[in-house]
Amino acid sequence: MRFETYHHQKTEEDIIAYWKKNKIIEKLREKNKSGKKFYFLDGPPYTSGKFHLAHAWNYALKDMVLRYQRSKGRNVWDRNGFDMHGLPTAHKVMAKHKLETKEDIESFGLDKFINECIKFSTDMAKIMTEDLVRIGTTFDLSNPYMPIKSEFMEGEWQLIKTAYEKDRLYYGEKVLTWCQNCETALAKHECEYETVTDKSIFVKFKLNSKKGTNSKEDCQNNEHVIVWTTTPWTIPYNLGVMVNPKLDYLKVKVWDESKEGKKSNEEIWYLSKALAGIVCGAVANKKMKVLEEFKGDHMEGWGYTHPFNNFISKYAELKKDHPNVHTVILNEQYVDTTAGSGLVHTAPGCGPEDQEACKPYNIPPFNNLQENGYFPVSMGKFSGLRAKVDDPKFTEALKDEGALIEITDVEHEYPHCWRCHKPVVFRITYQWFFKIEDIKQKIIEENSEVLWVPETALNSYESWVGNLKDNSISRQRFWGTPLPIWKCGNKDCKEIKVIGSREDIKSNGAKVPENLHIPWIDDVKFDCPKCKSKKSMLRVPDIIDVWVDAGTASWNCLDNDPKLIEEWFPADAILEAKEQTRLWFSMLSICSYLRFDKKSFKNVYVYGMLNDIAGKKMSKSIGNIISPYELIDKHGVDVLRYYMCQNNAGQDINFSWDECKTKARQVQILWNLHKLLINLSKENELNPFKLDEKLMNNLMSLEEKYIVSKLNSTLKTVDKLFETYELDSTIQPLEELYLELSRTYVQLVREKSSIGSKEDKELCAYTIAKVLLDFLKVFSIISPFITEAIYLNIKEEFGLKEESLSHFSFPKFDENKIDLELEQNIEGFKRLSQAALNAREKARLGVRWPIKELVVVSKKDNMIKSAEMLRNLLKKHINAKEISVLESLPGVKVSVKPEASMIGKSFGAKSPNIMKVVNSTSAEDIVNSLGKDGYFNIEIEIESKKEEIRLTQDMLVVEREVPELYIESETKGALVYLNTERSEELEAEGFAREVMRKVQTLRKNAGLEKTDSIILHLKCSEAMKKSLDPFEKDISEKVGAEKLVIAFTDAAKKHGFKEDFKVKKEEFTASFDKV
Incomplete structure (x- = not known):
C-alpha cells in the first residue's frame, strides 16, 4: 500500500506533493470548465504574516464550499486575494526604520517608504500562500488579486468616478472619529468598542443669565448648571448644555455641613429630579433642599460662563457671531436620566450627536486639535496637551477654576481604532464622503433575496446598514490607493476632475506613472479646463480608505474586466466572521450599489469568533493564542478542519484540546475501517468493486439494508445542507455515518464476515466498500488529506481509475434504498442492546454466556416495533435464546413518590397539593403515563379553582421490586429484564464460546494469519468434554481447525504451540500446529 500507516504530518505532506505533481486541482478545473458558473x-485577509487559528478556520470553511461546488460539476471561480494597504503595514515599516511621524516618513523619502511597504506586503503574501497550501485549500493561488496592483487601483478609481458622476461623492466638514496615533479619520465601521473604566467628572457651570425663551428671571451670583462627562479633554470645546424639555428638573440649594451643624459653601444647583439625590448626596456629599421643580424647557436660553473663559479667547469670537454659544439648549433624543446629572455637556466639535443637537441653535462646531491629537498654541494653557491622554490635566484645570465637583470611576463602552487598538478622539475635519444615507433602504431591499446563514446575521446586517451615515472615504496617510481627485490650484477656480483609469490620465494629456502609488501619482498634473491654467490641477493629498479596497473586491477579483463582470457578477457566495457584517459585507453592498445599482453577493455564511476554553477572546497580551501549527503538529490539518468547521454558524467557539483529541481518535477509526476492508478482501481473495451489484443487492439482509439506507439518507441530507450553505450542519450526519459503519454494521456482521459463507464474506466486503467510498467522496470536502490517503490505498489495492477523490462527482442518493423506518428501528435496537449489556454487567454475566430470555417492556410504539421487527437480530447480538415483548413483567411491584425538591422548585406554594395528589394516585397509572408520554398530568384544586399540572420524569421517583430471577435495566422508552436462570445447555454453550475466543487469541499470539488452518488438540475434564462435544463443529469453524480432538487426556504427540488456560474454574490445555 502507498500508506501503510497514518502519521498525519508525513501523510499530509505526501498528499500535498501528490496533488502538486499530478496537477490534481488543475485537472479538475479543466474537467469542469464547461459546467455552470x-x-x-x-x-481578502490582511498580509500580516503567518496564519492564526481563525484564518485557518476561515479558509477551511471556504474550501468546503469550493470542493462541494466542484463535486457538483460547477465551473468555480476560485481566485484568492489579499488586503495589503493601510496602517498595519505602514506601522511595521515605520518601526523597522524608527519613523514616528508623517514628517519622519517624508524625510525618509516617500518613494523609499512606499517601496518598503510593497516589499513587506508581498513578502507576507508569500508566507500566507504557503499556509493556504498547508491547510489543503484549493483556491487558485497562482494570481491573487492585490490592491497594490495598478489594475486593482483602477477598479477603485472607477468606483470613485462613477459615484462622482452620480452626485454621490462630496467634500464636506464633519465631526469624525479620529485616531491620533494613526493621524487619520476613521469611519463608523472602523471603530471597535471595548469596555473600559475611565475617570468621569461632575462639573458646575456658573449661570450668568436666566433670561431665556421661557423665563425672565434674575440670576444670582451662586447659581450653576451641573454637567457630567467621561471625556474631560472635551470640556475646552464645550459650547452648550443640553436638557430634555419633557423631563423634570429641580432648583436646589446645596451646602456643606460640619459635625457641629454649621453650614458653608451654599450654592444653587440645577439638575434633573431623578438624579438630584444621587449627585448631591452620594457624589458631592452635600446637603440639599429643593427650592423649585419645573420641566426642562423652562431653562432654554439660560446663559453660563465657561470655567476656561479667561484664557480661551476663541469663546468671545464665537459668541459674537453665534449668540447661543454657552447657553442651555433643548434635545429629547440625547438626554436621559440613566447616568450623570440630566444635563449634558455639549461640544459640537467633539461628536456627531452634539453637532446635530447644536445645528438648530446655530452653534458651530469648535475643535482645533492637530492631527496627532495635541492642542494648538491658540488654546492657551492647554497648548501641547494631548486629547484623552492628558485627561487628568484638564480635570486639574477645572479644579483650579473651582468648577470641579467630583471625580468618579465609570465602566463604559469606548471606541478604539480597529488597526492600532488605541482609544479614538473626535475632530472636525474636511473629508470626501460617499453620499449613502438616502439610499440605504434601497441597499437593504436589494439584499432581501440574499440567503444569510445564520438568519441572525441578516438582522445584524440590516440593523447596521439602516443606521449608516454618509461614509468618509479619504484618509490622511501615504500607504494606500491614492484618491483620484484633482483640484485646480488657482484660488479663484474650484474646478475638480475625477480620474477613473490610466486611460483617463492619458486622455487628459499626462504621462501615466508605472506605479500609481504616492509619490509617483502626484507627478501627474493637468491643465485646468475651466480657468485654462497650465498644469494647475494637482491631486488632493489623501488616500482612499482601505475598506474601499475590500469593498471593490467583488469586481476587482474579476480584474475589473467588463466581460468577466457580465459573465460572473454578482458573487454566488461569500463567507467571513460575524464582525464583517459591519465591515466587509456592508462595504461590498455600498460599493456595488454605487457602481452598479445592484447587490454584490447572493449567499452569505457567517461564523463566530475564536475564544479560549474559558470563553476569553484570544489575545497576545493575555497569552492565550493558539497557533494553527500547534494544532496541526499535534493532530493534523484534517482534525483542525473537522473540529473547527462543525461549530454552529454565527456562534463563537471556545477552543478545546479535548474535543480536538476526540476528533483525532475518530479519524483513526476511519483509517482502521479502510484497513479492515483491505484485509477482509485479501483474506478472501476478492475485489469488492468488481462484484456484481445486482447480486449483492439481492443478498442483502437487514444489516446491509440498514447501512445502505443510512448512506443514502445521509447523502440526501448533506447534499441539501451544502446547497443551502448550512456548512456546520453537514458534519454531524457524516460523522454518524462512518461511526455507524464501524460501530454498528461491522459489529453486526463480525461473525458473518469471518466464518460466514463465501457469499456472506463478499457481501460484507461489498457493503463496506460501497458505503466507505461514497462517504470518502463527501468527507473529503471537510478532511481532504486522510480521505485522499485512504482512497489512494484503495485505488492501488483494487485498481480504481480516478486519480483523486476530488475527481469524483458528489454521489447521488437512491431514494428507493432509503428506509427511514428501518433506521429508526435500528436506533431502538441499539438502545435495547445497550440496556441488555448493562443488565449483563449487573449480573456479572459476559456476553459469550447465552441467556434464557430477555424481556422488553415498553409502552412506546417505536420501541415495541424495534424489538419485534428486529427480534432475531437482537437475539443474536445479545446472545439470548428468546426475546419477549410485554406491556409489563408479571411480579414487578411498582411504587411512585414525589420528588419534593424538584416539585418545590417548579411549583412553589402549590407543591403540598401536588404531592398529596401523587401519593393518592395509582402507581401503575403514573408509570403507564410516563412510559407512554414521558409525563403525567394531575389535577389540583386551589381556592375552589381547578388547575392541571404536568409532572415530568424528574419530578417523580419510581421504584420497582423485581422478581428474583430477573435483572432490570432501563433505556429511553423501555425497560429490559434479563432472565438469569441457568441450565446445563446454556453453560455448555458459554464454555464453548469462551474456548473459541481463547484459541483465537492463542493463534494470534502464535503469529498465524486468519487464513491459516490448524490441527488442534483440546484437553479438558471428562465432564467438560461431554459438554463441548455437541459444539465440536462450531469450534472448528470458528478457530480455523482442519482437525479438532477434544479429550480428557494429553495429546499423543508434541505440538508446536501449547498453552494452559482457565474458564471459570475449568482447566484446559490447547495444543496445535499450523497445517
Missing part, C-alpha cells in the same frame, strides 16, 4: 468571492 459559480463565483466564490474570497474575502
